[in-house]
Amino acid sequence: MRAEPLVAALLLAAAGGAQAPATIVVSPDGAAPGAVRTLGTAVRRARAGDRVVVRAGTYREPTVVVDRPLTIVGEGRPTLDGEARRELLHVTASGVTVRGLRFANLGRSYSEDRAALRVTAAGGCVIADNDFDDTFYGVYLADVDGCRVEGNRFAGRASSEAASGNGIHLWSSRGVTVAGNRVAGHRDGIYLEFARDCRVERNASEGNLRYGLHFMYSDSSRYVGNVFRRNGAGVAVMYTRAVEVRGNRFEDGRGPAAYGLLLKEIGDPVVTGNVFARNTVGLMVDGATRLVAARNRFAANGWAVQLQANAQDARFLANDFAGNSFDVATNARDAAATFAGNYFDAYRGYDLDRDGRGDVPHRPVRLFALLAARHEPAVVLQRSFFVGLLDASERLLPTLTPDAVVDARPAMRPVAARAPSPAP
Amino acid sequence: MTRLLGYQVRNVLRSRWLAAYALFFLLVTDALLRFGGDDGKVLLGLGNVTLLVVPLVGLVFGTTALYEARPFTELLLAQPVGRGQLFAALYGGLALPTAAAYVLGAGLPFALHGVPSGHGASLLVLLGAGALLTGVFVALAFLVALRTDDRARGLGAAVGLWLALALLYDGGVLLLLAVFGDHALERPLLAAMLANPVDLARVLLLLRFDGAALLGYTGAVFARFFGGPGALVAAALLLAWVAVPAAFGARAFRRKDF
Incomplete structure (x- = not known):
């Protein structure tokens, strides 16, 4: 496309000048003035602190590695399509914001923790207001400090535990806030392991195969005002x-x-x-x-x-x-x-x-609770008159409870x- | 047939016992609704009373009614009336008003105080189970009364049957469970529950109020039964418990030498 060298030249000129944050537009047909066709191109061209605006449309391209602090914003909810075989965004720099995108179609993997949006060894990221549809793992944070995952929607299609991933996955992270997300249809809705000083607030985690929230070795964390419903x-x-x-x-x-x-x-x-x-x-x-x-x-x-x-x-x-x-x-x-x-x-x-x-x-x-614990099937005798008599006699003269x-x-x-x- | 049934119903309705029975459930339910507090608890309390009282009353009403109808029966049998028809009239003429008295007595307070929100279906299940239990135990009572001509022995047998089904049965099951606890008892236990009409009605209530606990047991048979067609199977078997003793009763009635 002919405009591209021109844009690059302009960007170089801007970089040589006052370093003011620039905006790079991505659109599927590259039609807008100065626009590029792929998010990958935009990220490679951008300088630290720039803003990348992704216009509505569907993007199919290799995994985009975001290795510099950028703000990536979707307009009209553009879709990044994984074509059932790859991850979509991999953030390796601090201070990245991802907002308003739709991540879709990651397929299944039995060998890797394939994630729509992966953040590795970075700080201060913001992941807000995105949609994750049929993503194996949704957001995967590893060695992350002080990120916010907020107001995203995750709709997985997990069918078996072996062939499914987690909605929001935190590993070895500190000070992360997970707030106001809706997670459904994954293995674990929200998963934290070795995550310290984290806050999980006002999320709704429903209909996940295993746990709505699963956390281990995550000291000094708070879980406030969430709804966990119909999780396996x-x-x-x-x-x-x-x-x-x-x-x-x-x-x-x-x-x-x-x-x-x-x-x-x-x-x-x-x-x-x-x-x-x-x-x-x-x-x-x-x-x-x-x-x-x-x-x-x-x-x-x-x-x-x-x-x-x-x-x-x-x-x-x-x-x-x-x-x-x-x-x-x-x-x-x-x-x-x-x-x-x-x-x-x-x-x-x-x-x-x-x-x-x-x-x-x-x-x-109750006495019957002990009996039912020892002989599990006995639970069907619950509320029978005989069991009522047993409980009443134990209440009068407690010997076993x-x-x-x-x-x-x-x-x-x-x-x-x-x-x-x-x-x- | 319909005239016979109508006559029998009118005869039963005239009895003070039936009014007292309806009044009993009216007072119990009203008291539960006034003082029971939490909504689900009212239905559970009423369920407990139902499982205990309805079989007893069905058996006692059934046996005494058949003994009292003896002269009337003998008179009618001298007329050109089919024995099957007469039995149906006698059975329906008692079971229907008794079941109606239960449903009215237990149901009316809910109509006055309002059905606790979210428990409408449970109330219907409870009233339905109570009505079916009435049918079961009136039929069993007729069987007992047809087998024994001595009134006192018949009544005694009826009360014994009540004790056995409503109380001792579950105790025996629990005892067997404790003794053979190491074996896989899921299937026999489920069969035992389905074989006793009182337990069938109780299982229907359990499914409404203790579903969460029923699904806690790891056994696959339980999970499949209670997670799937449990309520339907229990209801169908309860219906069978009405039909089979009634059929046996009709047969005994046809063959009996009055």
Whole structure:
């Protein structure tokens, strides 16, 4: 094309001058004045700090390596097509912004973690308002510092765990914010491994094959106001210290190995103000130390809380338990946890002094929950008259259920939604 | 036939027991709705009462009604009336009003207080299960009453049957489960649940309220049953539990030497 040398000359002239940021336009037919046909050409021509505007259309070209700080903006949602065989953008420089693009059609790979947008060893990137359709991995951040992944939409077509990737994948990163994204149809919606000081906020992760959110070895991270729904195995938090899980919704995690939230080998987690609804297991506590679970609402779960005996110093304060098949289940009689001021719809006590707290203790572990834990199929006898008799006799004279799992003065009415008062 | 049925229905409707039965469910449901608080809990409480009371009442009503209708039956049998028709009239004339009394008694308070949002389908399942259970246990009661001419023994057998199906059965299943816990018990257990009408009705309720827990067990048979056609199969079998004892009852009625 004849205009290209001219543009290059102009750019060179500009570079020789005041270094003002230039704008390079990419359009599929190269029709606009000074426009180039491919994003790759534009990036190679651009100088640090330039702006690349990608016009509407579909682009099929080799993987574009962004090795200098640029702002790449789509106009009219242009599509980068991977033609089922390659990655699309690989960012290796700090300070890159990618906004308003649509990444599509990456195909499947059994040998590589093929990602639509990969950022490697870079800082301060912004990935915002993009669409990822049928991308194997969506955004893949490795050795990244202080990036923002915000307001993107990920629609995967995962069919089996082996042949699918994660929506947002963080590895060995620090200070990354993942906010306001919608992720569906991947293996794990959001995946963090060795990611420190990260924030995951206001995302919706639904219908992923395995976990809605999966994070391991990611200390001092916060998860606030997200919705995790209909994911194959719910949300898993593993081998991590000082996690804050606040105001999230964990819903419809159903199946033999599905949890609303699985805490495994966690130190000092704080789980407050969340809603756990319609999961097979709402909150699974497997090897957590000093868990604080406060003001959560557990509703219509199979098991609201499963507390393994290896959990130490767990505290459950002012949570609501309503409509669950089993409120609390343990795997051993010596399981221990502090329960204080929780509301249980199964509570059969009374409140004579009318202070809003029940006058007799409540043991949230039913005898039948122990039986069902030992002989799993027994769960079909739930709500039978005989099982009711068993539970009632155990309530009168507890001999088998854990001594240490007891709420001395449970709340008479739901408390989780009320304004927080100082914890007892 | 219709005249016979109509006469029998009118006769049953005149009895104070039926009104008391409807009133009982009316009061229970109303109390649950007033004091039960959480919406799902009301239906669960009502479900528990239904599973316990409906079979008992069906059995007791059924046996006493058939014993009381004995002179009337003998009179009619002297007339040119088919025995099959007469049995159908006797059975329908009791089962239909009793089921209606249950549905009205348990359903009316919901009509007054409003159905808890999101639980309309569950309420329909519960009322349907209660009505079917009525049919099952009136049929069983007729079978019992036709087999024993002695009234006291018949009633005793009916109450014994109730104890066995509503209470001891599940205890026995749990015991077997504990004893043979090391074996794969999924299939026999499922079969045991499907063989008892009270458990069938309970499984229908479980599927509405404890679906999440039912899917927690790793067994493939369970997952396939409860994740798939469980509700349909249970409902169909409950219908069969109405039809089969009724058919046996009709046969016994036809052959009986009054």
